[in-house]
Amino acid sequence: MEPPRGFLASLWNFICFLPFFIGLLILGFIKGIILCPLTFLIITIGNFAIIVVLLPAHFFWTYYCILRAKQLGPVLKLLLCICISVPLSFWPMVGIIGSLIGGAAYGFLVPLFATFKAVGEGKTDKMYHCIYDGTWDTVKGSFIVVQDFMDVCFNSYFSIMDDVRHQGPPEGKYYEIRLLYLPGAIIAGALGFMVDMPVITLVAAYKTPYMLLKGWHRLFHDCIGREGPFLETICVPFAGLAILLWPLAVVGALLGSMVASVFLGAYAAVIVYQESSLWMGLCYIVATLSIYDEYSNDILDMPEWSCFPRPRYRKKAALSETSSRATSFSRPDSFRNPPSRTVSLKNPMIELKPFELMNSIFEECPCYGEIMVSEGLITVKDIEDAKSNKDSGRVVSIGLPAYCLLQTLLRSAKANSAGIMLSDNVTEITSTNRPKDTFFDWFLHPLLIIKDQIKAENLSEAEEGYLSKLVLLRGDPERLKISNIGSPPDSERKQAELDALARRLLGITKSISRYPTFKRRWEDCIKSISEDLAKKNHGSDSFNVTPPIPRSKSAFARIVNQKSFKSTRSSHRSDQGSQPVIERDVEIV
Incomplete structure (x- = not known):
């Protein structure tokens, strides 16, 4: 659409646009005023309850982790215990005030912006969407906000404090003041x-x-x-x-x-x-x-x-x-x-959203998860432990996302991509279209460095398979010892480099797992894997995992397109009905 030429044309265009904009603004204001009190109450009451219930645990666990931290000296621990009392004391007030303001802003602004989005190009039945968009979605979104806040206060917080408690001092010298x-x-x-x-x-x-x-x-x-x-x-x-x-x-x-x-x-x-x-x-x-x-x-x-x-x-x-x-x-x-x-x-120029990379990981996780189960690398116990948030479920909760992330980096390195190639083999995250988000940069730059290191290593198929299984099972040292992950590289130096890559990739994945939306979406992913396995095993309550089947060494690197995987799987289901799992997996790979 070309801009109008001339002052009169511009003025007429502005006059025609003004009533249209005012009408949408009034409609958005009405929806916001109606929904604001409800979402305000949901977010405020939910967050307030979470803050009050977890406050004693936050106080106790913060001081306990600081006092037990291995990388902090005694004087620094004493000073931190004194200083940390100030933010801990103000945390309830700050959290409640933030919930009040955030709940009111969310309930009013989301319906308002949804009203304007409803008239975007390419949408049909715009009148219906102008009225409906931003109503029920806003109410559901307010519950999601409370759930994400709960994940941050419970899972992310305690995970970070556990790292503070367990992390050893660098180079054998603890920090002191x-x-x-x-x-x-x-x-x-x-x-x-x-x-x-x-x-x-x-x-x-x-x-x-x-x-x-x-x-x-x-x-x-x-x-x-x-x-x-x-x-x-x-x-x-x-x-x-x-x-x-x-x-x-x-x-x-x-x-x-x-x-x-x-x-x-x-x-x-x-x-x-x-x-x-x-x-x-x-x-x-x-x-x-x-x-x-x-x-x-x-x-x-x-x-x-x-x-x-x-x-x-x-x-x-x-x-x-x-x-x-x-x-x-x-x-x-x-x-x-x-x-x-x-x-x-x-x-x-398409500027990607911060969640594009995470979306790609979650799309690939069910596909790779089914393959891991058929390989015997992921067991029913791993899935159940991941659902229960046990440490023994780290193979699924951290190892599987890290494995998917590694496949993305391997795919990007082989394609000589300047950035990170996503699962559709078309979308690419580069320095030009990356999300303009400082939080996203914390993960993007280290991943780009790891991708360049993988490309410089020039890994063979056997080394790729070894690195992939090392990333998957490294979170469970006992499983890593007894599992057949392939022969390590002959060079001790290269073996150490692959081990360092796996360690860094797992660390980045663990940091990503603390993001507020990660746990909610990961639970949906685990549920999807469990449901697919139950359907394949004729709806039985327990998963009768099939024995491992022979595969080529590059089997893990071949399943890279989730859409093609799903379409192939659905076509086999329609053609073969209730054919056994092993035969379907062999044909897919």
């Missing part, structure tokens, strides 16, 4: 908070009107000229809503600056401790003001200048750090040469 520099660090942290918070707040408040007017100017200019976000019909409602909500975004930016200033100022304590100098901490407090000022100028496209001095606060500032800092806080290329605002979205 130097008491000599502790008073200076406390003084610098307090001064940083007292200086940086009010000054940064004043700087942010000074630039807030400029941010408000400049944002409105850009949005109204785009709206009248049908440029930028208003170019395509699918984006018009959201861009129009952005005009109304822009003041809230500006207020949010101001509040975000105020909150960030607390941590920026308090970080002076870390500088003093690291540099063993109170003077360096005072220099950091002043330099932080300049850093924030220059960074906000870049964000708002203002002249590059700051009235605050910027002294050095590191004794040994490497040249690379200096150049990196200069690059970070000088005007980026995106500000010097902004992208064209009239580019059509007909052929857009």
Whole structure:
């Protein structure tokens, strides 16, 4: 859709669009007002109950894990026990206030945005979807929010604290704190908070009107000229809503600056401790003001200048750090040469959602799980233990997702992909279309490094099979000893490298498993595997796992497309009825 040419055409287009947008906005507001109280009560009451019930356990287990941590020294343990009491005391209040605000925002905004999405291009019966979308889905979503919050407070929290308790000290030396520099660090942290918070707040408040007017100017200019976000019909409602909500975004930016200033100022304590100098901490407090000022100028496209001095606060500032800092806080290329605002979205660069990689893993897990059962590598006991969250179920709960992730990396390495190739062999996560999410970067970059290492290893089929089974069974050392995972590489060095790859991949998978939505979706995946096995065994209550069958060494690497796997399986089911499991698996592979 080309933007209208000329002022009169642009004005007429804007006049025709305005009633349409106002009607959708009113409908979304009505749905939000009706559903907001219900979802507010569900989320608030559910989260409040979880916080209150688990609060004693959180208090006890936090102190217990800190005191039993092997990598912390006695003085550091004592200091942490004193300091940790502050966030633990504020946790109920923060959690309840966050639930109140989050529940109200979720109940009001989700129906509002769903109303605008209902008129997107390619949707049929838009009137029905405008009314229905965002109603029952919002109610179900509120229960999912409570469930995910429960998973974070129970599973993710205790998993992280168990790692703190069991993890050994690096290089045999535990972490300890130097008491000599502790008073200076406390003084610098307090001064940083007292200086940086009010000054940064004043700087942010000074630039807030400029941010408000400049944002409105850009949005109204785009709206009248049908440029930028208003170019395509699918984006018009959201861009129009952005005009109304822009003041809230500006207020949010101001509040975000105020909150960030607390941590920026308090970080002076870390500088003093690291540099063993109170003077360096005072220099950091002043330099932080300049850093924030220059960074906000870049964000708002203002002249590059700051009235605050910027002294050095590191004794040994490497040249690379200096150049990196200069690059970070000088005007980026995106500000010097902004992208064209009239580019059509007909052929857009697809920006993937943060859950695309996780979706691919969950799609492949049932397929690989059935194969593992037929191989005898996964037993009924593993599945039952995984359902019960027992440590012995790690082969399924951690090993199987890590195995699927490894197959994705192997597939990407063989295809010479610049990123990560997903299960459909078409979608690819690269540095350009990756989700713009800092949390996602924590996992993407290590996975890309592992993929490059796998590609550099140039693994044979036997080595791929060995690494795959090593990843699957490494969580259960006893099973790893008695299972036939193939011959290890002849070179001890390569064997150590494969072992390190497996260890890192399992660590990344364990970190991903702590993500709020992982446990809920993993339970659905385990249920799917169990149901498929029950159907294959004629609906029996217990799984009569078939004995292992001979396969080629690359059998694990061949099942890479879940859609083709399902279609093949369904065709065999329709043609052969209740044919035994072994025959179907042989034909599929």
